[in-house]
Amino acid sequence: MTPHPAHDTVAETVRIEGARILATLIRTVGDVQLAEDAVQEASLAALGAWPVTGVPPQPRAWLTVTARRKAIDILRRERARPDKERDGLMMMELSGSEIPPDEVVHDDLLRLIFTCCHPALSPATRIVLALRTLCGLTPAQIGGVLLTTEVATTKRLTRARQKIAAAHIPYRVPAEGELAGRLPAVCGVIHSLYTAGHAPVDGQAAYDVDACAEAIRLAELLHELLPEQTMPASVLALLLLTDARRPSRVDDQGDVVTLDKQDRSHWDTPAITRGIDLLNESLLRTHGQADAYQLQAAIAAEHARAPSYAETDWAEILRLYDLLISIAPSDAAALGRVVAAAEAADPATGLALLNDLPPSPRWHAVRAELLARENRFAEAAQEMTEALAGASTQPEQHHRERRRARFLHLATSPDDVA
Template sequence: MSEGPAARIELIFRDEYGRAVAVLTRVLGDIDAAEDAVQDAFTIAADRWLVDGIPPSPAGWIITTARRRAIDRARREQTRTSRQAEAELLRPGGEPVPIEPTDMLDDRLRLIFTCCHPALAPPARVALTLRLFGGLTTGQIAHAFLVPEPTMAQRITRAKNKIRDARIPFRNPDEHELPERLTAVHAVLYLIYTEGHTSSAGSDLVAVDLCAEATRLARLLTELMPDDPETTGLLALMLLGESRRPARTSDDGELVLLADQDRSRWDGTLLEEGQALVRRCLRWNTPGPYQIQAAIAAVHSDAHRAADTDWSQIVQLYDQLYSVAPTPIVALHRAVAVAEVDGPAVALGIVDTLALDRYHVAHAVRADLLRRLGRGPEAAAEYTIAAEQTGNDVERQFLLRRRDELSSP
């Protein structure tokens, strides 16, 4: 078996799984039945395609095969619901009912809104989105979030049961529901990306698979909703973040802060795409939190050297962000920018007003400001607290190195 076809089949599975599940869910009205049919189709494909080759339209092959598997199950069950599904899946002559491309777009949009329904708890939304829409296995999702696989399986099962028992409809939201529902979708994708960008626990700084899935899903959501500014802003934010990933760690796997990164290692293609999306958002002139965060990332990416960063503009953008998202986390990041404009003493005064004692980044920021003010013992204590609070080994090692450097000659 050659490596090429197997790798391509895996890529097709990742790209087409959600599309096929969405199509079958609409027809069958049952997420579990749809998933079973699609999994059967991919199992068949994995065997046949390695022998016969990948067909010209693999997505169509998967959906057609999954529909036939669903029909076979419907015929075996012989219930009214299954007969109705069979009638919708096949024409009277037995040929599959064709699916228009616009139907597939709508189906995928319905699926992601269903996965991110406000009736589901946020962890369940994340798990279900990655399972049904991202095509990740339960084991992969569990590994990414560092929980036992049975725990993640229960979380996904409970989410599916909630959809069934609460009769959550498989449809796009009405116009008056759209802002809340789209906000929930954005929050899920953002949470997946931020967990991937800096893992909350484990031995790696970045969970690459989660970053890739979040970015892929954000691209798809942008395709489905091309005129929504916040959706575009969210994708831009992810692309600009991903453009810096090659420089975020050294060859030895150590954390490298933004100010110290080798910017020649940044991915120019992703950077350019992200900046273009930010410019598109600016033309809409309807700023929201994801667009503003993307604009901040774009200002950082404009500077060829850290010393060339326009910190005054970044402070202004954080002021704007705080006006629409007045959270302590935003205030903390704004303080980092203020330190570059007005000095560490002013920034420390801001940080000391924030109730973020259990947030390791706040202690890391406070430690850095104290270090810059020459208050070494206090800085060392803050670095120690930050290192104790983080679950990420790479961050912990970095913070302890910074602390130890304070006592070096």
């Protein structure tokens, strides 16, 4: 049976507005699990109602009001539990028909971020909880992003909700004295949200525009809240500098365009200018002692400044990667360093460095490209076959398939090498 068009609207509304609706409801009920259940039931109600009554003029408002009603229904079903007086007061507030203005919703989202990042939760749990509540990712998707299993992710989410309830973790932006301890986790969550949109592990699109935009918006809010703190400024700089290249990442058919072939005239110049300004201001405040976000932003700034791929200062990018890995080692940074080293020196240097890193789909894709640059096309095709075995978006999958076909062709027709 073909899904009704209204079902697509429900899914799109929940994907874009779900975190805002959830954040507003949590403020009222003070219970993450209850709020999530209510939003889920409201979404199911929309799937049943909208194909019959039509999509409402304000879908988010419809879902917000319905989620409130569903929360009341859930509370009534659980009236046997203690604390009925609190539930009664909560029901009175839930019964209100007002839809909170955007500025209140924005504050609710910040409260939700800080709740997800409470120090009582482990760093891994904070990221999992934030990806679920802020990004709306399923446990399976979160498992893919964090390289763990769906079962392990589900268990971690359950424990996190239980801990928030048992420890009475407050749903608020913390006092000034608490910010220093919470800020790194909050910035990590916003950066993870952007990464989930910028480089999704699967799906039909090369990136999720809404997730990227939401992460940038939250970074803007955090920077406005804490304008004197350097970390929010450097996170915002990194996101702006990275997102500035997004208009050229795919062509008109939605196919991947690699950095060396992107039309730089389509890059967002105002975003680049603002990102570099934010980075420079934050570096002045830290007296040049860069943190991981500043170093990543500095790498993005080097790409943004370069008139062309060939004119990129790869030696400087390699130096910045060395600094980044010294303070915040990661597989992603190590792979980025391999590419920079290959460009600054030669493909053989990059291939040698790859031997020290754990294989992954992207590792195989990088190795394939470096082998091809040495005219080792049969080996390159095999590596790209390995890359295709891993999860990826459809555009990335199609790009790798085309590259593998190209390598196979060149392996048998070396005279066609350009």
